[in-house]
Amino acid sequence: MCEQMKVKEWSHKSIKASARDSSEMHLIKLFNIKKILFYFLLINCLIKFTKLQLIDDEEDDSNEEETQEEKAERKSITEDSNLSVDKLIAKYGYPAEVHHVTTEDGYILTMHRIRKLGAQPFLLQHGLVDSSAGYVIMGPNISLADYNYDIWLGNARGNRYSRNHTFLDPEGEKFWEFSWHEIGVYDLPAMIDYILKITRYKRIQYIGHSQGCTTFFVMCSMKPEYNKKVIMMQAMAPAVYASETEDHPYIRAMGLYFNSLVGSAITEMFNGEFRFLCGMTEETERLCIEAVFAIVGRNWKEFNRKMFPVILGHYPAGVAAKQVKHFIQIIKSGRFAPYSYSSSKNYALYKEREPPAYNLSLITVPTYVYYSSNDLLCHPSDVEDMYKDLGRPIGKYLVPMKEFNHMDFLWALNVRRLVYSKMLQVLGKTKHRKGNAAAYTKLHFNKKLESCRRICKESGEYKSAGDKFAFENVVQQNIGVSTTDAITTQYALVNSRLKNMTRPHLAARIRQDVPFTRNRKFSKERSINDQLKIGSMVYLQRIQAPTSVIKSDYDFVKTDELS
Structure with a gap:
């Protein structure tokens, strides 16, 4: 009877021990990697912290020498x-x-x-x-x-x-x-x-x-x-x-x-x-x-x-x-x-x-x-x-x-x-087709609303000519030009460094940037507004805007002035 009791007791302990071992193995499987990483980091932190306490004065000296x-x-x-x-x-x-x-x-x-x-x-x-x-x-x-x-x-x-x-x-x-x-x-x-x-x-x-x-x-x-x-x-x-x-x-x-x-x-x-x-x-x-x-x-x-x-x-x-x-x-x-x-x-x-x-x-x-x-x-x-x-x-x-x-x-x-x-x-x-998108921001500042409508229609990309006004406001806010003149804004967009410049200053800048406007004869014969228009038109040419748009909007410009 006693032996049976001992066997049962031993069996019970064995079952509990095996259950405990199984549980421990499960916990190890679940948390081993996390805990090892965390404790490794923590121990290193503690070791370093101890070292810092011991060499605190040395670190202070090194900090004083920092340039x-x-x-x-x-x-x-x-x-x-x-x-x-x-x-x-x-x-x-x-x-x-x-x-x-x-x-x-x-x-x-x-x-x-x-x-x-x-x-x-x-x-x-x-x-x-x-x-x-x-x-x-x-x-x-x-x-x-x-x-x-x-x-x-x-x-x-x-x-x-x-x-x-x-x-x-x-x-x-x-x-x-x-x-x-x-x-x-x-x-x-x-x-x-x-x-x-x-x-x-x-x-x-x-x-x-x-x-x-x-x-x-x-x-x-x-x-x-x-x-x-x-x-x-x-x-x-x-x-x-x-x-x-x-x-x-x-x-x-x-x-x-x-x-x-x-x-x-x-x-x-x-x-x-x-x-x-x-x-x-x-x-x-x-x-x-x-x-x-x-x-x-x-x-x-x-x-x-x-x-x-x-x-x-x-x-x-x-x-x-x-x-x-x-x-x-x-x-x-x-x-x-x-x-x-x-x-x-x-x-x-x-x-x-x-x-x-x-x-x-x-x-x-x-x-x-x-x-x-x-x-x-x-x-x-x-x-x-x-x-x-x-x-x-x-x-x-x-x-x-x-x-x-x-x-x-x-x-x-x-x-x-x-x-x-x-x-x-x-x-x-890599060569890729530019399309009209590169000219989009420039073409939206045309002098006439009818011209904008035609551009929108020709490009097929712009849903409404009313976009002109919204886009102009956005550009003026982002670039910060000091005038609402559309032509001025158009040229200012060519170079974002032209912030808060008056129209005469812009005209002077155009004479520096555009070779054919540097001579005095051109400056006297052309008004500031015309100079701004020509400068803008030259940039439209550089970005390969549609020829029909350039000719219709800037027909006052002589052909020899573009060469």
Whole structure:
């Protein structure tokens, strides 16, 4: 009897022990990675804090030796880390605008614009966990705005600038029920249509980084009509095929444990937590940089550590957990396809047990690809396989630096020389039809309303001649001319530096700019108004305005004066 009791007692203890062990294993599986990372960061912070206490006096001495230039640089970096994108753009002397776009499914997106009226519009789209800040946080190293382009910086749904909806609460789970498929199907088309509407252009130029390429290819394969709205796509580190990425140790670990760690309870990720953790001490800062390098590829040579506080101030910018899950799916399956649910839900959505792969051959936009040897997320062989499957590839460029990584396309010290100079070279070789859009802002300032009506009718782009008055007011507000004279405003638009200039001053400026107006005989024979008209007409010729418009509006000008 006693032996039976002992057996039962032992069995009971054994069951409890095994249950406890099972529970502990479950907890380890759920929280091990999170806790290890957190405690590792915390311990390093404590160690560094202790060191700081011991060498506090030494640090004070080093601070006293800091030069004025270093103080100014540190102050500027701190300021940049806290500025919004539009204020950051304005700080470096570019005209900044903020625009809001509503998608077909109700998401309200923010776009930042570096305005250049009448210039070719460019849409730059960021990657995963990034925002429009990715293209500007490193300062005015190079800007397409310097090369007479109208720059639009997109923000995908869910990041800090596009966290709004017409009826869904951003704090609720339903708001975060999207992956990068929805960004390609809804966000990009909405942004492109908005840009074309505002600029009156028929097509845009597009540059994407990482997920910014993924979503573009989704859009063009799912909505082929948008192929006609893009002149050229320049793809930096395109995250599309990922067969080689599966061997990445951290990506493999994330694929194994992501669902159990995150589950369905967490819908949003990477929204400012790293700025607190990584900005505590130099040790945690270096640890975070190493963590980034472990994922994207190590390249200390091209990394500007002084700018890391600015990076932390803007990156990561937030992302839906479903976006990360979707990338893990294409890595594990080896297929570039829409999000995969259960077999029954897949059949209901796609009429197949597995989602059908995106058809890259439907992407007929001329596409130039930029990739690197040390990109651990977009392996060169995967990029080359993708390039072969595109409908209209026009060239590829392997960055001539073996250490160049995934984020160096945005953060590298010499990215201008290594990548952007090549992009500008490609742009210079690409010819595209200007249409009437480039002349739109100039032609709206014609002297006669009848002339404006005729231009609107001939171009087919302008719905109403009444746009003339609204547009004139906008230009006067943005440029700041001191007169309401339409001809003066027209010439002022040619050069935005002609702010608050009177008509005589403008006439003097025209005599400097236009060769045939420099002689005194011309100045005496022509009134100021005529000089302004001729100067404006010369510019219309330069932008290839319709000949009929030039002749009808400036028929008082002799032919020999144009030569």
